[in-house]
Amino acid sequence: MSDLREALLRDLPDIRLLTAPAELEHYGRDWTRRWNPAPLAIALPADTSEVQQLVRWAARHQVCVVPSGGRTGLSGGAVAAHGELVISLDRMRQVLAFDAAARLLTVQPGLPLQAVHEAAAGHGLIYPVDFAARGSCSIGGNIATNAGGIRVIRYGNTREWVAGLKVVTAKGELLDLNRGLVKNSSGYDLRHLMIGSEGTLGIVVEATLRLTDPPPPSQVMLLALPDMAALMQVFELFQHRLPLQAFEFFTDVALRHVLAHGASRALDGDYPYYAVCEFDAATEAAEEVALQAFEKAMEQGWLLDGVLAQSEAQAAALWRLREGITESLAPYQPYKNDVSVRISAVPAFLADMQDLLGREYPHIEVVWFGHIGDGNLHINVLRPADMAAEDFIGQCERVTKLLAATLQRHGGSISAEHGIGLVKRDYLGSTRSAAEIALMQGIRRAFDPDGLLNPGKLF
Amino acid sequence: MSDLREALLRDLPDIRLLTAPAELEHYGRDWTRRWNPAPLAIALPADTSEVQQLVRWAARHQVCVVPSGGRTGLSGGAVAAHGELVISLDRMRQVLAFDAAARLLTVQPGLPLQAVHEAAAGHGLIYPVDFAARGSCSIGGNIATNAGGIRVIRYGNTREWVAGLKVVTAKGELLDLNRGLVKNSSGYDLRHLMIGSEGTLGIVVEATLRLTDPPPPSQVMLLALPDMAALMQVFELFQHRLPLQAFEFFTDVALRHVLAHGASRALDGDYPYYAVCEFDAATEAAEEVALQAFEKAMEQGWLLDGVLAQSEAQAAALWRLREGITESLAPYQPYKNDVSVRISAVPAFLADMQDLLGREYPHIEVVWFGHIGDGNLHINVLRPADMAAEDFIGQCERVTKLLAATLQRHGGSISAEHGIGLVKRDYLGSTRSAAEIALMQGIRRAFDPDGLLNPGKLF
Numbered sequence: 081m082s083d084l085r086e087a088l089l090r091d092l093p094d095i096r097l098l099t100a101p102a103e104l105e106h107y108g109r110d111w112t113r114r115w116n117p118a119p120l121a122i123a124l125p126a127d128t129s130e131v132q133q134l135v136r137w138a139a140r141h142q143v144c145v146v147p148s149g150g151r152t153g154l155s156g157g158a159v160a161a162h163g164e165l166v167i168s169l170d171r172m173r174q175v176l177a178f179d180a181a182a183r184l185l186t187v188q189p190g191l192p193l194q195a196v197h198e199a200a201a202g203h204g205l206i207y208p209v210d211f212a213a214r215g216s217c218s219i220g221g222n223i224a225t226n227a228g229g230i231r232v233i234r235y236g237n238t239r240e241w242v243a244g245l246k247v248v249t250a251k252g253e254l255l256d257l258n259r260g261l262v263k264n265s266s267g268y269d270l271r272h273l274m275i276g277s278e279g280t281l282g283i284v285v286e287a288t289l290r291l292t293d294p295p296p297p298s299q300v301m302l303l304a305l306p307d308m309a310a311l312m313q314v315f316e317l318f319q320h321r322l323p324l325q326a327f328e329f330f331t332d333v334a335l336r337h338v339l340a341h342g343a344s345r346a347l348d349g350d351y352p353y354y355a356v357c358e359f360d361a362a363t364e365a366a367e368e369v370a371l372q373a374f375e376k377a378m379e380q381g382w383l384l385d386g387v388l389a390q391s392e393a394q395a396a397a398l399w400r401l402r403e404g405i406t407e408s409l410a411p412y413q414p415y416k417n418d419v420s421v422r423i424s425a426v427p428a429f430l431a432d433m434q435d436l437l438g439r440e441y442p443h444i445e446v447v448w449f450g451h452i453g454d455g456n457l458h459i460n461v462l463r464p465a466d467m468a469a470e471d472f473i474g475q476c477e478r479v480t481k482l483l484a485a486t487l488q489r490h491g492g493s494i495s496a497e498h499g500i501g502l503v504k505r506d507y508l509g510s511t512r513s514a515a516e517i518a519l520m521q522g523i524r525r526a527f528d529p530d531g532l533l534n535p536g537k538l539f
Numbered sequence: 540m541s542d543l544r545e546a547l548l549r550d551l552p553d554i555r556l557l558t559a560p561a562e563l564e565h566y567g568r569d570w571t572r573r574w575n576p577a578p579l580a581i582a583l584p585a586d587t588s589e590v591q592q593l594v595r596w597a598a599r600h601q602v603c604v605v606p607s608g609g610r611t612g613l614s615g616g617a618v619a620a621h622g623e624l625v626i627s628l629d630r631m632r633q634v635l636a637f638d639a640a641a642r643l644l645t646v647q648p649g650l651p652l653q654a655v656h657e658a659a660a661g662h663g664l665i666y667p668v669d670f671a672a673r674g675s676c677s678i679g680g681n682i683a684t685n686a687g688g689i690r691v692i693r694y695g696n697t698r699e700w701v702a703g704l705k706v707v708t709a710k711g712e713l714l715d716l717n718r719g720l721v722k723n724s725s726g727y728d729l730r731h732l733m734i735g736s737e738g739t740l741g742i743v744v745e746a747t748l749r750l751t752d753p754p755p756p757s758q759v760m761l762l763a764l765p766d767m768a769a770l771m772q773v774f775e776l777f778q779h780r781l782p783l784q785a786f787e788f789f790t791d792v793a794l795r796h797v798l799a800h801g802a803s804r805a806l807d808g809d810y811p812y813y814a815v816c817e818f819d820a821a822t823e824a825a826e827e828v829a830l831q832a833f834e835k836a837m838e839q840g841w842l843l844d845g846v847l848a849q850s851e852a853q854a855a856a857l858w859r860l861r862e863g864i865t866e867s868l869a870p871y872q873p874y875k876n877d878v879s880v881r882i883s884a885v886p887a888f889l890a891d892m893q894d895l896l897g898r899e900y901p902h903i904e905v906v907w908f909g910h911i912g913d914g915n916l917h918i919n920v921l922r923p924a925d926m927a928a929e930d931f932i933g934q935c936e937r938v939t940k941l942l943a944a945t946l947q948r949h950g951g952s953i954s955a956e957h958g959i960g961l962v963k964r965d966y967l968g969s970t971r972s973a974a975e976i977a978l979m980q981g982i983r984r985a986f987d988p989d990g991l992l993n994p995g996k997l998f
Contacts, residue, residue, distance in 0.1 A: 179881065179883050180883070181775065181882050181883035182881050182882045182883045182914075184881075225724050226724050226728075228722045228724070232721060232722060233721075237721075237722065239728075239731075240699065249974065249978075251974075253974040254974075255972065255974055255975055255978075256972065257975070259881070259950045260881050260950075261879055261880070261881060261914065261950075261951070261952055261955075262691060262692075262696075262879065262881075262882070262913035262914055262915070263687045263691060263696065263879045263910075263913050263914070263915045263952070263955035263956050264879060264952040264954075264955065264970070265684050265685050265687070265735055265952075265954045265955060265956050265957060265958045265959070266952050266953060266954045266959055266963075266967060266970040266971055267735070267736075267959055267967060267971055267975075267976075267979050267997055267998070268732055268735065268736055268740075268979050268982055269685075269698075269731060269732070269734070269735055270975060270978060270979070272698075272728060272731035272732070273727055273728070273731070273732055273982075275728070276724055276726070276727065276728055277726075277727055281727075316640065420720055420721065420722045420723060421720070422638065422641050422643075422718070422719045422720060422721075423640050423641045423721070424638050424639070424640035424641045451722075454721035454722050455641075455720065455721055455722070456721070456722045491718045491719075491720075492720070493720055493722070493723040493724075493725050494725060495723070495724045495725045496720075496722035496723065496724060497722050497724050498724060499724045500724070500725055500726055504725075508725060508726060511723070511725040512725055512726055513714065513715065515708065515710075515712040515713075515714060516714055516716070516726075516729060517726075519708075519714075519729060519985060519986060520726050520727045520729070522982075522984075522985025522986070523727055523732075523981075523982055523985055525981075525985070526978060526981025526982055526984070526985055527978060527981070538726055539726070
């Protein structure tokens with residue numbers, strides 16, 4: 081290994097490299113903590129040409145490469161545990177261009193999502209993909225996992241907002257995919273193939289993002305509900321009547337954690353389920369419609385209580401109850417499942433899922449929450465203080481196998497928005513058929529015959 | 540050939556086959572008329588299982604297969620001129636399911652686009668992709684070319700509306716891709732790879748389509764303009780002020796043809812350019828905003844005249860001026876270019892394009908029109924009565940080569956929405972790099988190692 085490291089330093093003297101143990105550890109892992117980082121070195125290219133030089137060097141020496149963004153991933157997609165060269169896009173974080181007529185923003189991959197939001201706002205527009213990790217995740221990583229988040233019911237996933245990608249292939253070639261065109265029926269759309277490919281088909285070095293008009297002023301509500309059946313009823317009613325931007329739910333257990341972690345209580349009572357709901361409310365008439373929908377849901381017994389934010393500060397406080405959950409659970413090093421089913425399959429799947437979790441985790445706390453409007457549930461299993469990490473993961477893996485089978489029965493996905501990475505790799509077959517996996521392997525070989533890009537991830 | 544045909548009849552006696560010369564000719568070609576149809580036979584499977592049997596039979600006998608929909612294509616993608624087995628999806632045209640909570644409509648591929656619209660309307664929703672061939676094209680063909688059309692500025696292309704696909708592969712396997720999930724980050728999105736692949740990677744046997752709420756009531760305007768610069772100004776102004784559904788333009792030459800073909804004149808004067816514009820106008824206030832924008836454009840000299848439809852009948856008559864163009868040109872067997880550039884590149888590209896067409900077609904009539912809001916121009920070159928078809932096509936191919944080079948300079952695409960098929964195959968390299976084409980070839984080999992699916996199309 082040290083020979084290779086010396087060769088790298090010698091062959092590419094102008095590219096910034098990190099090799100100190102603390103740096104190798106820092107850049108060699110993501111938000112999962114199950115693997116011990118052991119990269120060859122960390123390269124911090126300054127531009128596309130340096131990324132190409134690095135990939136070509138790696139190909140020449142048959143060294144595997146792990147592309148690396150904000151490393152906020154929850155599936156181990158950016159873990160480097162086997163002497164890989166980590167190519168971190170941390171230094172490539174510029175906004176390169178804004179095209180006003182086409183409403184396109186061209187950025188480098190290391191730019192944090194929040195900086196994309198700010199750049200869009202500077203032009204009076206929005207980039208609408210959003211989620212809690214916005215400050216630390218990078219747009220390149222968002223593209224690699226087709227990130228979803230909290231506004232999907234209104235705006236869709238990252239995929240919908242990528243109008244062009246520049247990508248360095250395993251050979252070191254530079255692809256310029258789709259170039260911001262709205263209509264382009266000229267063969268296979270490699271841009272869409274790259275999105276969600278978790279760094280296995282190429283390294284995104286530039287992205288051209290679609291922007292759109294900001295939504296009208298919105299209102300935020302917190303709702304308290306008796307059960308999941310009521311939640312589905314309220315969602316259907318609200319979806320029908322209100323221009324929803326987001327509709328997120330969580331359980332009393334999740335609320336307990338986020339309150340203990342410093343968030344402020346918004347309702348007096350304690351209830352089994354909660355939802356944070358945001359909707360367009362440009363006019364008093366729109367607010368009136370929302371209140372009528374709220375009252376109807378109260379009359380039906382679908383709602384137990386609720387509050388409409390009276391200020392931006394209160395809206396932010398309500399959102400914190402939902403967005404603070406992941407952070408509040410972090411100290412427990414939770415085992416995470418991130419699953420989805422069709423929205424119409426949610427009730428039946430939930431019944432099976434609650435049954436399974438109750439049976440299989442009798443003495444372990446399970447916190448779940450999610451994006452009900454797009455059928456996406458996050459299940460966090462908390463490690464008991466007296467259980468060894470290895471035993472805990474063993475038990476969780478066993479339950480995940482059962483959960484995967486349950487998902488398969490309901491036509492769902494073992495990864496809604498986190499990606500497969502290392503964590504979900506053994507369960508990919510519950511979501512994708514053997515024929516699909518064989519085709520994916522064929523595609524991967526076509527792009528990367530030597531298997532150098534993010535090996536071991538996905539499949 | 541007749542041995543193979545006998546084997547087919549003998550091996551698959553229960554599948555409907557057509558072999559009469561008139562049927563071979565009818566099903567062996569699309570709206571292009573440049574190739575002489577010469578298929579082995581036409582198979583009309585009744586269901587997915589029959590499609591699989593046919594593909595497996597073809598693989599066993601190494602017979603090439605041409606998947607076939609409404610055959611309204613303009614790029615030769617459905618042409619069978621070399622003894623291929625045509626698998627027509629004409630008999631698979633059922634609506635299979637409607638999922639109210641998820642707003643998904645599952646249909647067979649042979650269903651005409653218009654029938655998809657009607658099925659959606661039956662549930663109070665819309666499938667928003669729309670274009671003039673709606674009555675004869677099939678949804679499977681729309682998916683194979685990622686069809687665009689007249690509502691792309693509001694709703695995007697076909698790709699945006701496909702939530703799931705069932706596909707029969709070259710091996711006869713059945714893939715069930717994405718299954719209507721909103722969030723599914725579980726490896727490469729083969730659904731998006733299939734969309735726009737022109738029948739080279741598999742045969743779509745079922746599609747699950749997203750539906751959405753109908754737009755508010757709309758208004759239709761016809762605008763008369765002095766030049767393309769003014770058109771761009773008006774588009775930018777209208778896009779900024781009005782919730783546009785469509786913004787289509789055409790030239791005086793196009794209008795002359797459509798009027799000669801039976802459409803009714805809507806303005807008294809003659810003008811160089813026209814646009815048909817449709818926008819949401821639920822309230823009188825919205826109409827007022829539109830009239831103010833119209834007046835501003837008149838004051839600026841960007842508009843010369845215009846009319847706002849006063850009834851649905853008049854709106855339909857205005858639309859006919861744009862939508863009737865293709866049909867009015869059909870008798871001339873026009874040579875078609877269907878190109879796109881980024882919207883911000885339209886003015887510079889148009890200047891070069893007009894220059895090129897004026898220089899290269901001095902004695903040939905060229906009719907152009909298109910979707911200005913998404914940078915898509917349709918160029919129709921009309922064959923002079925005294926020019927032999929072969930000479931005409933030779934000349935057009937020569938100019939297309941120059942046009943492709945012009946597009947390449949402006950970062951455009953040689954096929955915006957018609958696909959590559961046979962007609963644009965030689966120009967693919969102007970839009971996609973050699974590295975991209977090599978990757979596409981690799982993908983195609985991974986899906987279809989024997990090269991049996993729609994051979995010769997795309998590349």
